[in-house]
Amino acid sequence: MKAAAVEETDKATEITKNGKALITVTADARWSKRSYKNNYSSLAGSSSSMEQAAIVEGFKKSEEYNLIYSKLIADGDSSTYKNILESRPYPNIIVQKIECSNHLMRNFNGKNIMLCKDKSIPLNQQKLLNSERINRLRIAVRAAVRFRRAQNYLFTEKVKNLHKDIMNIPKHVFGDHSDCEDYYCSPEKKLEIDNVPNIRELMASLISNASALAYHAQSLIYKLNKNRAEQLNSVIAKYVGGKRINYALKNSYALRCYAAVVAFNTGTPIYTLYKTISKKSPSAAVKKLEDCKRKANNKRKLWKAKRRLNFVKENIDYGESCQKPDMTND
Numbered sequence: 001m002k003a004a005a006v007e008e009t010d011k012a013t014e015i016t017k018n019g020k021a022l023i024t025v026t027a028d029a030r031w032s033k034r035s036y037k038n039n040y041s042s043l044a045g046s047s048s049s050m051e052q053a054a055i056v057e058g059f060k061k062s063e064e065y066n067l068i069y070s071k072l073i074a075d076g077d078s079s080t081y082k083n084i085l086e087s088r089p090y091p092n093i094i095v096q097k098i099e100c101s102n103h104l105m106r107n108f109n110g111k112n113i114m115l116c117k118d119k120s121i122p123l124n125q126q127k128l129l130n131s132e133r134i135n136r137l138r139i140a141v142r143a144a145v146r147f148r149r150a151q152n153y154l155f156t157e158k159v160k161n162l163h164k165d166i167m168n169i170p171k172h173v174f175g176d177h178s179d180c181e182d183y184y185c186s187p188e189k190k191l192e193i194d195n196v197p198n199i200r201e202l203m204a205s206l207i208s209n210a211s212a213l214a215y216h217a218q219s220l221i222y223k224l225n226k227n228r229a230e231q232l233n234s235v236i237a238k239y240v241g242g243k244r245i246n247y248a249l250k251n252s253y254a255l256r257c258y259a260a261v262v263a264f265n266t267g268t269p270i271y272t273l274y275k276t277i278s279k280k281s282p283s284a285a286v287k288k289l290e291d292c293k294r295k296a297n298n299k300r301k302l303w304k305a306k307r308r309l310n311f312v313k314e315n316i317d318y319g320e321s322c323q324k325p326d327m328t329n330d
């Protein structure tokens, strides 16, 4: 932890007057929770309250390592942030909450998809909200974030402009380009049919979704996500055996978490463990084993990506088009 703190201090861009580094953290606490028939739980109190207590404790202890966790990446769960604010970990600094960009985008897209089943919107309007337009809504937000982030303006100015862009996206996608800016609206788009006057109910819902997203324009400009925390959690899940076997008793859970952290940070857990304990490198066989594992992992990732590409690409040798003969009708 000390070494990690020094590394963070070196990399931090903001330092307080008394030499403490202001850093951004994600808090995605997990607690070993398992239940049997009699609802046994390895802790007293609910698992979420234990998570929160652990996170608050972490904030309070950060100054021991010369760190101040000034920004927290959250994913819509406001109780963690509320608890941190109430515990006032730092006398002069208020911890700022930043919503995870991935979660914001997923929520926005999910809400737009739900509108296709919303009974309060007339059917003819729902038909206009096809998958192409749903995708355009999402892509337009991403493009606006990218454009505004790259601009050389004050942060507050970027947030304000992004807010305006997001609020205009539904109109732009449905053909009303009266308030569009040139950077995302090409002249040929302006020739589209304007559907906006005919979709009053749908538009109201889309604007409400856009406004919920635009409210977090500041978080979108920060463009932070919780991916690393989620990846670590999946590694921990592997080491603690998911919920299949009860490893939660005594110190086993903590030990398994430490092992997961080593595996996550180094990628070579057996090698690192052996070297730390015996101060010697392990035999070549161990290195070979972990090399093989890593290569296999990389291979699997590549293969997956490739397979997904094949789905998207229409291959002329497969599918409907290949069954049609090249001959003319006569």
Ligand SMILES: [Zn+2]
Binding pocket: 172, 173, 176, 177, 180, 181, 184, 185, 186, 189
């Ligand atoms: Zn437009």
